[in-house]
Amino acid sequence: MPFFAGDIFVSEVHRKPVLDRAGEEIGKLTDITVGQGDPFPSVTALVVKSGKLTYLIPWDQINLFNKRVISVNLLRDQLSPAVIEPAEVLICRDILDKQIVDINGAKLVRVNDLKLGDVNGRVSLIAADIGLRGILRRLGVEARGERLLSVLRYRLQNVLIGWHYLQPVEPKLNKLTLTVSRQKAAQLHPADLAEIISEVSQKERSAIFGSLDVETAAEALHELEPSVQADIIDDMSKEKASDILEQMPPDEAADVLGDLPEAKAQELINLMEKDEAEDVQELLEHEEDTAGGLMTTEYLAFPPDMTVEDAIRELRLEAPDVETVYYLYITDDQERLLGVLSLKSLIMARPETLLQDIMRSPMKTLSLDAEQMDVAEFISKYNLLAAPVVDENMVMRGIVTVDDVVDFLLPPASRKKRRKI
Amino acid sequence: MSALLPVVQPGIFIMVIERLKQFFVKRRILAVLAVIGPGVIAGNAGNDAGGIATYSIVGAREGYGLLWALLLITFALAVIQEMSARMGVVTGKGFGDLVREQFGVRVTLAIMTLFVFANLTVTIAEFAGIAASMELFGIHKYVSVPVSAFVVWFVVVKGNFKQVERFMIVISLVYFTYVVSGFMANPPWKEVARQISFPQVRMDRDYFLLFITMVGTTVTPYMQFYLQSAVVDKGVRVEEYSYARYDAYVGAFMTVFIAFFIVLCTGTILHPAGVIIDSAEDAAKALEPLAGPFSAHLFALGLLNASFLAAFVLPLATAYGLSEAFGWESGINKTFSEAPQFLGFYTAFIVIGAGIIMIPDIPLIKIMFFSQTINGILLPIVLVIMLRLVNDRSLMGDYVNSRRMNIITWAMVLVLITLTVLLLVTSFLS
Numbered sequence: 001m002p003f004f005a006g007d008i009f010v011s012e013v014h015r016k017p018v019l020d021r022a023g024e025e026i027g028k029l030t031d032i033t034v035g036q037g038d039p040f041p042s043v044t045a046l047v048v049k050s051g052k053l054t055y056l057i058p059w060d061q062i063n064l065f066n067k068r069v070i071s072v073n074l075l076r077d078q079l080s081p082a083v084i085e086p087a088e089v090l091i092c093r094d095i096l097d098k099q100i101v102d103i104n105g106a107k108l109v110r111v112n113d114l115k116l117g118d119v120n121g122r123v124s125l126i127a128a129d130i131g132l133r134g135i136l137r138r139l140g141v142e143a144r145g146e147r148l149l150s151v152l153r154y155r156l157q158n159v160l161i162g163w164h165y166l167q168p169v170e171p172k173l174n175k176l177t178l179t180v181s182r183q184k185a186a187q188l189h190p191a192d193l194a195e196i197i198s199e200v201s202q203k204e205r206s207a208i209f210g211s212l213d214v215e216t217a218a219e220a221l222h223e224l225e226p227s228v229q230a231d232i233i234d235d236m237s238k239e240k241a242s243d244i245l246e247q248m249p250p251d252e253a254a255d256v257l258g259d260l261p262e263a264k265a266q267e268l269i270n271l272m273e274k275d276e277a278e279d280v281q282e283l284l285e286h287e288e289d290t291a292g293g294l295m296t297t298e299y300l301a302f303p304p305d306m307t308v309e310d311a312i313r314e315l316r317l318e319a320p321d322v323e324t325v326y327y328l329y330i331t332d333d334q335e336r337l338l339g340v341l342s343l344k345s346l347i348m349a350r351p352e353t354l355l356q357d358i359m360r361s362p363m364k365t366l367s368l369d370a371e372q373m374d375v376a377e378f379i380s381k382y383n384l385l386a387a388p389v390v391d392e393n394m395v396m397r398g399i400v401t402v403d404d405v406v407d408f409l410l411p412p413a414s415r416k417k418r419r420k421i
Numbered sequence: 422m423s424a425l426l427p428v429v430q431p432g433i434f435i436m437v438i439e440r441l442k443q444f445f446v447k448r449r450i451l452a453v454l455a456v457i458g459p460g461v462i463a464g465n466a467g468n469d470a471g472g473i474a475t476y477s478i479v480g481a482r483e484g485y486g487l488l489w490a491l492l493l494i495t496f497a498l499a500v501i502q503e504m505s506a507r508m509g510v511v512t513g514k515g516f517g518d519l520v521r522e523q524f525g526v527r528v529t530l531a532i533m534t535l536f537v538f539a540n541l542t543v544t545i546a547e548f549a550g551i552a553a554s555m556e557l558f559g560i561h562k563y564v565s566v567p568v569s570a571f572v573v574w575f576v577v578v579k580g581n582f583k584q585v586e587r588f589m590i591v592i593s594l595v596y597f598t599y600v601v602s603g604f605m606a607n608p609p610w611k612e613v614a615r616q617i618s619f620p621q622v623r624m625d626r627d628y629f630l631l632f633i634t635m636v637g638t639t640v641t642p643y644m645q646f647y648l649q650s651a652v653v654d655k656g657v658r659v660e661e662y663s664y665a666r667y668d669a670y671v672g673a674f675m676t677v678f679i680a681f682f683i684v685l686c687t688g689t690i691l692h693p694a695g696v697i698i699d700s701a702e703d704a705a706k707a708l709e710p711l712a713g714p715f716s717a718h719l720f721a722l723g724l725l726n727a728s729f730l731a732a733f734v735l736p737l738a739t740a741y742g743l744s745e746a747f748g749w750e751s752g753i754n755k756t757f758s759e760a761p762q763f764l765g766f767y768t769a770f771i772v773i774g775a776g777i778i779m780i781p782d783i784p785l786i787k788i789m790f791f792s793q794t795i796n797g798i799l800l801p802i803v804l805v806i807m808l809r810l811v812n813d814r815s816l817m818g819d820y821v822n823s824r825r826m827n828i829i830t831w832a833m834v835l836v837l838i839t840l841t842v843l844l845l846v847t848s849f850l851s
Contacts (some may be wrong), residue, residue: 017624097525099518100748106759107744107750110521110746112526135530138527139530175645335656
């Protein structure tokens with residue numbers, strides 16, 4: 001394994017002399033071949049030219065590879081000229097300066113430079129430089145340009161597209177297609193975004209999530225398979241992860257946390273805001289496939305002696321925070337469930353009426369340990385949008401909404417496919 | 422009988438149209454017409470304000486003495502424009518694309534810098550042409566320049582490729598006013614034919630300088646850039662290549678055909694009278710007392726039209742070239758949000774080009790000299806790169822130049838390079 005320190009831009013090593021073991025110059029580095037099929041194409045050999053002769057030096061024969069020195073473990077006499085196969089991908093010839101297009105084929109920019117870096121112990125093509133800095137580097141005036149622009153108070157930054165955003169390399173590339181455009185990622189529907197994310201490598205999903213705002217990330221995360229959700233949360237910074245979890249409905253946040261190691265989950269819960277954390281904590285204590293595990297703790301609860309007028313006002317205030325507004329639950333001061341009221345009957349009632357006069361009671365409830373199939377059948381049987389979950393003392397603990405169980409009700413083919421990698 | 426007429430007539434019409442259609446389809450005329458456009462427009466845009474001025478001066482100074490050179494120019498232009506069209510059709514990429522992909526950042530940046538400056542100065546010259554010709558009709562430049570700049574901007578930004586191309590082809594047809602001018606001058610055709618067949622080449626400096634200026638003004642890099650990009654933007658397919666070739670040839674021929682009549686006109690009327698002119702508007706003014714106001718107006722209209730067409734083509738060629746070099750989305754069909762850089766540069770060029778003309782007392786002669794110099798430096802580079810690209814089998818496949826074609830083109834390119842170098846040297850010396 002050659003000694004390789006830090007990341008290198010191809011323009012920094014292009015046309016540099018390549019030395020053999022004895023320090024003799026073999027020729028100039030003119031190109032680099034990469035493997036195909038990986039998300040980050042790994043370097044397989046160096047193309048070295050000396051006059052009319054071309055040598056192909058395998059990567060494992062390279063001793064040093066950096067901006068100053070490129071040296072080979074062999075002696076010059078041991079090398080024999082090679083012919084480059086048409087199927088090889090040469091990054092200077094085939095990738096540098098090529099057009100990058102977005103998913104729709106619209107032209108975006110060209111590859112100004114290429115960045116090599118370490119991926120799982122292999123030197124690979126990790127990013128395409130598309131910025132001004134890349135152009136200046138190609139011209140050999142990067143440092144001068146940087147100084148000049150810093151006088152104008154402009155900080156010259158690298159604008160890179162990670163290779164995971166680009167299509168895999170193949171021979172005879174005419175253009176490079178972006179799998180997702182960074183600007184557009186936030187505008188995509190969360191379900192589409194989830195699809196794109198599930199196509200990129202595991203390491204990079206978190207990178208995409210890192211670039212999304214918390215709300216979009218929360219919605220997109222919801223569309224993914226629970227085990228993938230857990231992976232992503234696990235990779236993320238704790239602060240960002242807890243922010244995203246706060247944005248998710250408590251039952252989904254609990255699902256994600258349930259797949260994490262206990263210590264990590266606890267750590268994230270501690271970072272969350274108190275109210276959200278308590279809800280999630282409570283949900284975590286239930287088995288995942290019971291009513292307790294399926295339910296959410298956000299619901300509308302009102303005292304029985306409230307007037308319809310006050311209830312509607314209150315409803316307006318609370319509605320943004322709850323998943324379902326179609327049912328209002330009437331509870332006493334010990335949070336025991338007394339009855340239920342549909343949104344429809346609330347709106348149709350006269351303003352001064354008390355809730356207890358129009359609520360329906362007694363009513364059907366689910367126990368915390370009800371099996372998920374039973375919960376589904378219950379909701380289906382009574383045509384409910386949500387069902388209340390109570391403990392043995394009739395204390396209201398949460399509601400299970402129809403979207404949490406709809407997958408069990410539908411025939412298998414039409415079930416929503418959660419994306420898995 | 423009279424009652425039957427309205428019933429019968431549409432039937433006859435349809436039959437006639439069908440017959441005509443069959444006639445055209447059989448001779449593939451429709452297919453050719455569909456492809457024709459970029460070559461004709463690029464060629465005619467070569468007869469811009471500067472071109473008309475040069476030809477007017479050539480006729481006034483030398484009479485028919487340099488007409489023979491137009492034959493050579495036709496040939497050179499046809500060969501070069503055909504290669505541009507071929508590269509566009511076969512690779513589906515513009516010249517800017519190919520230079521960037523095959524020659525890298527350094528070469529691209531050098532070429533694009535020259536290209537942008539050269540084109541900017543030529544664009545200024547086109548708006549100057551509009552201003553000068555409109556002033557001959559009594560319209561002040563503060564009216565004519567903003568209005569024409571707006572039209573040029575609006576047509577491309579709001580129109581689609583097809584509409585813009587048709588618009589420009591119609592403008593190209595207005596060039597035939599010069600043919601009318603030429604005939605109206607009633608030249609002694611026998612003498613014209615004699616001078617073309619047996620040219621009396623003089624070996625003095627003025628004669629030679631006029632000759633190379635004429636070549637330099639007719640073969641300009643922006644024409645090749647525009648032609649190739651327009652062929653790509655139009656989406657001409659490889660199967661249509663033979664028609665695209667006609668397009669390039671027709672364009673080259675038409676360009677020189679028009680130039681021929683300009684020289685004929687000033688050569689017949691101004692040369693014998695010994696009128697010395699320095700510009701196209703001078704020529705129009707000088708024609709008035711000698712050939713009447715109609716001739717003069719026709720000549721001025723031709724100049725207006727030529728400047729107007731080139732005011733489209735130059736900003737377009739630049740916007741195409743830059744977008745290709747840096748990989749930005751481009752195309753006349755695109756909106757501002759889809760291709761912001763392309764339309765942005767197009768707009769900037771028109772604003773700067775027209776804006777500079779609005780400044781009082783700008784040194785136009787110096788600007789023209791500057792643009793001629795940069796174009797002179799750029800042309801040899803473009804031609805050499807073009808020959809290397811067109812012979813690259815990995816790009817062109819079987820459409821590379823044939824051996825014979827290469828001998829012709831390299832010889833011609835060497836002559837053109839020698840001439841432009843000489844032009845540069847002499848213009849710096851004088």
